[in-house]
Amino acid sequence: MRNIAVIGTGYVGLVSGTCFSDIGNRVVCCDIDSMKIDMLKKGVVPIYEPGLEEVVQRNIKAGRLSFSTDIPVAIQEADIIYIAVGTPMTITGGADLRYVTSVAKTIGENMNGYKVIVNKSTVPVGTGRMVERLIREHLGDPSLEFDVVSNPEFLREGSALADCMNMERAVIGATSDRAAQIIAELHQPFNTEIMITDLESAEMIKYAANCFLATKISYINAIANICEQVGADVTEVAKGIGMDSRIGSRFLQAGIGYGGSCFPKDTHALVHLAESVGYDFKLLKSVIAANDAQKLVVVDKLMQVLGDLKGRTIAVLGLAFKPNTNDMRDAPSLQIVPALLRKEAQLRCYDPIAISEAKVHFGERVTYTSDVEECLLNADAALILTEWDQVKKLDLGKVKKLMAAPIIVDGRNCFPLRQVREAGFIYHSIGRPEVNLDEN
Numbered sequence: 050m051r052n053i054a055v056i057g058t059g060y061v062g063l064v065s066g067t068c069f070s071d072i073g074n075r076v077v078c079c080d081i082d083s084m085k086i087d088m089l090k091k092g093v094v095p096i097y098e099p100g101l102e103e104v105v106q107r108n109i110k111a112g113r114l115s116f117s118t119d120i121p122v123a124i125q126e127a128d129i130i131y132i133a134v135g136t137p138m139t140i141t142g143g144a145d146l147r148y149v150t151s152v153a154k155t156i157g158e159n160m161n162g163y164k165v166i167v168n169k170s171t172v173p174v175g176t177g178r179m180v181e182r183l184i185r186e187h188l189g190d191p192s193l194e195f196d197v198v199s200n201p202e203f204l205r206e207g208s209a210l211a212d213c214m215n216m217e218r219a220v221i222g223a224t225s226d227r228a229a230q231i232i233a234e235l236h237q238p239f240n241t242e243i244m245i246t247d248l249e250s251a252e253m254i255k256y257a258a259n260c261f262l263a264t265k266i267s268y269i270n271a272i273a274n275i276c277e278q279v280g281a282d283v284t285e286v287a288k289g290i291g292m293d294s295r296i297g298s299r300f301l302q303a304g305i306g307y308g309g310s311c312f313p314k315d316t317h318a319l320v321h322l323a324e325s326v327g328y329d330f331k332l333l334k335s336v337i338a339a340n341d342a343q344k345l346v347v348v349d350k351l352m353q354v355l356g357d358l359k360g361r362t363i364a365v366l367g368l369a370f371k372p373n374t375n376d377m378r379d380a381p382s383l384q385i386v387p388a389l390l391r392k393e394a395q396l397r398c399y400d401p402i403a404i405s406e407a408k409v410h411f412g413e414r415v416t417y418t419s420d421v422e423e424c425l426l427n428a429d430a431a432l433i434l435t436e437w438d439q440v441k442k443l444d445l446g447k448v449k450k451l452m453a454a455p456i457i458v459d460g461r462n463c464f465p466l467r468q469v470r471e472a473g474f475i476y477h478s479i480g481r482p483e484v485n486l487d488e489n
């Protein structure tokens with residue numbers, strides 16, 4: 050049993066802190082956001098993450114998990130300190146390290162014995178060394194010992210708890226065997242593959258992994274754009290190439306580009322890091338440019354079907370960057386909705402859980418509903434932006450009766466072509482042949 054302090058109780062800090070407590074450690078999750086901490090103390094989880102609230106409540110009850118804004122005390126009482134604060138993108142594309150820097154200083158000021166300081170935030174190579182230096186500079190007693198470790202997080206939003214409890218690997222980048230062993234032991238109950246490496250390589254692994262996945266998505270989206278011109282179907286192509294185990298079938302879903310709190314900022318951060326050492330990462334720059342362009346292909350498709358969008362009622366199905374989350378950070382809808390508004394379309398937007406987050410961005414310029422059928426009622430066209438189950442399971446016969454015209458532009462390839470053809474829709478999706486009424 051270890052005493053762990055997790056500093057930064059967002060998606061990553063809350064989920065990993067909860068999982069560490071669930072395997073038997075005593076964990077205090079800290080944050081400077083007192084509203085968040087007050088909610089969590091009552092067992093209320095401030096983010097939408099399936100299954101999380103139950104596990105949080107279970108561990109609070111068991112006395113293993115607590116929440117606090119008193120970060121100095123949490124540091125003093127812990128033998129392992131996890132840093133899990135945000136590292137958002139700066140205007141120049143690099144990672145903003147101000148929160149990491151501030152936490153490192155606070156840790157240094159409150160050190161009172163040997164501790165392992167573990168960085169879980171996604172940070173550029175060299176940050177672990179900077180954290181080490183800052184802690185040392187702020188130590189009250191220079192004889193105090195500590196080690197800095199990098200243990201990047203690979204969970205996905207929407208399946209964060211399951212991803213963390215069943216992690217495929219734990220990457221541990223350490224500067225001492227002592228610290229590597231402590232963090233490796235901490236991960237034993239997860240029954241996962243443990244990779245012990247150096248600090249710099251661990252930091253690089255996180256960016257290299259995310260940027261590889263982003264590259265895979267931009268690649269299949271580029272293939273989709275060619276498929277449309279040559280009459281091929283990208284879902285068949287993805288299936289066919291994915292059967293090659295060297296390629297693998299995951300992250301080959303063509304769509305409206307990647308969004309979310311990680312891929313957009315991490316691709317930019319790696320380009321920025323490369324630039325700082327004199328490498329022009331042209332490949333990754335193209336991945337980013339392709340992704341930016343991909344978000345808007347559905348706007349062109351809508352115009353191709355409807356012509357002028359002025360005054361037309363569009364049912365926008367899904368606003369979150371992916372299903373099972375209410376996170377709107379860098380969601381493709383943030384580009385697509387304003388582009389449609391510039392064309393003076395009337396937008397009725399559906400999302401089962403992200404409406405209050407979406408309102409921060411779109412305000413009163415669109416109308417909102419969490420009822421998918423209400424969204425579709427009398428609409429001139431439906432535009433699918435998130436592959437929510439509620440959308441994928443729609444009865445197309447019923448949808449046709451609800452809508453003013455049977456038109457769907459699908460940015461997520463939710464329906465088999467045969468199904469929409471039989472239901473009598475005009476259906477334009479990504480990288481697949483168009484379905485038009487004359488062939489129905």
Ligand SMILES: NC(=O)c1ccc[n+]([C@@H]2O[C@H](COP(=O)([O-])OP(=O)(O)OC[C@H]3O[C@@H](n4cnc5c(N)ncnc54)[C@H](O)[C@@H]3O)[C@@H](O)[C@H]2O)c1
Nearest residue numbers: 057058059060061080081082134135136148170171202206
């Ligand atoms: N969200 C994900 O799916 C995910 C997955 C893997 C890695 N990451 C990385 O993990 C890090 C955290 O991401 P997130 O999505 O959890 O961020 P988040 O924005 O949800 O949470 C960060 C939290 O840190 C708190 N914070 C800021 N400064 C603080 C300070 N000085 N002391 C205490 N708390 C402070 C904020 O109030 C906030 O609650 C980022 O580097 C991100 O790239 C995120």
Ligand SMILES: O=c1ccn([C@@H]2O[C@H](COP(=O)(O)OP(=O)(O)O[C@H]3O[C@H](CO)[C@@H](O)[C@H](O)[C@H]3O)[C@@H](O)[C@H]2O)c(=O)[nH]1
Nearest residue numbers: 202203204205206300301302304306307308309311370371
């Ligand atoms: O085949 C695919 C797979 C994903 N996406 C899109 O890619 C984005 C990211 O999806 P996903 O990776 O599932 O979600 P995140 O929660 O952002 O997780 C990513 O980013 C996290 C933060 O770094 C990492 O920890 C995870 O391993 C990594 O998958 C979303 O917009 C998806 O719609 C596609 O377009 N096609």
